[in-house]
Amino acid sequence: MTRIILVFGLISSVILSILMFSTFPLMRSGAISYDNAAYVGFGGMIIGMVTIFFGVKSYRDNHLNGSITFGKAIGVGLLIALVASIGYSISWEFYFNLLEPDFMDKYAVMCIDKAKSTGASEAEMKEVVAKTEQMQALYKIPVARFGITTTEPLPVGILWSLFSAAMLRKKSFLPATPTV
Numbered sequence: 001m002t003r004i005i006l007v008f009g010l011i012s013s014v015i016l017s018i019l020m021f022s023t024f025p026l027m028r029s030g031a032i033s034y035d036n037a038a039y040v041g042f043g044g045m046i047i048g049m050v051t052i053f054f055g056v057k058s059y060r061d062n063h064l065n066g067s068i069t070f071g072k073a074i075g076v077g078l079l080i081a082l083v084a085s086i087g088y089s090i091s092w093e094f095y096f097n098l099l100e101p102d103f104m105d106k107y108a109v110m111c112i113d114k115a116k117s118t119g120a121s122e123a124e125m126k127e128v129v130a131k132t133e134q135m136q137a138l139y140k141i142p143v144a145r146f147g148i149t150t151t152e153p154l155p156v157g158i159l160w161s162l163f164s165a166a167m168l169r170k171k172s173f174l175p176a177t178p179t180v
Contacts, residue, residue: 008055009080012048013087019044034110045156052077052160061176073165081157089149104139108132
């Protein structure tokens with residue numbers, strides 16, 4: 001089980017990282033905005049976490065003779081998601097520290113500009129500024145930044161784990177060997 005979790009989790013983290021890294025040049029060139037980059041990133045997480053399904057199926061078919069309980073499938077799926085999320089966070093740390101150390105400054109400016117462009121009141125602007133300053137301060141703490149980044153793909157991983165467990169607990173769903 002450990003091998004399957006590591007292999008599929010690492011494959012997922014590579015996919016997540018490649019998709020994340022490919023988004024930044026598009027943002028810098030202006031091809032997509034920070035807002036749209038969030039949608040692209042979320043789509044990339046859906047694609048990257050598909051390995052959870054294949055990891056759970058592999059475990060069911062190769063180690064459990066084609067039968068898995070909902071709980072066991074959830075457990076395997078969540079562990080794959082955790083490995084993928086940690087790998088994603090490690091990739092972000094390298095990217096952030098080497099190539100984009102001013103990311104939060106740019107993000108804060110984007111948040112403030114967005115609030116201004118939507119006609120935010122003075123009180124709303126103060127709130128936006130306070131929140132961005134708080135986030136910038138938190139982001140300067142490596143452990144906090146790592147934790148924040150790790151939680152980004154986890155909700156998608158949880159959903160893939162639930163879907164995989166629900167579908168693959170049925171022996172008849174994509175059986176390892178064809179039934180006659």
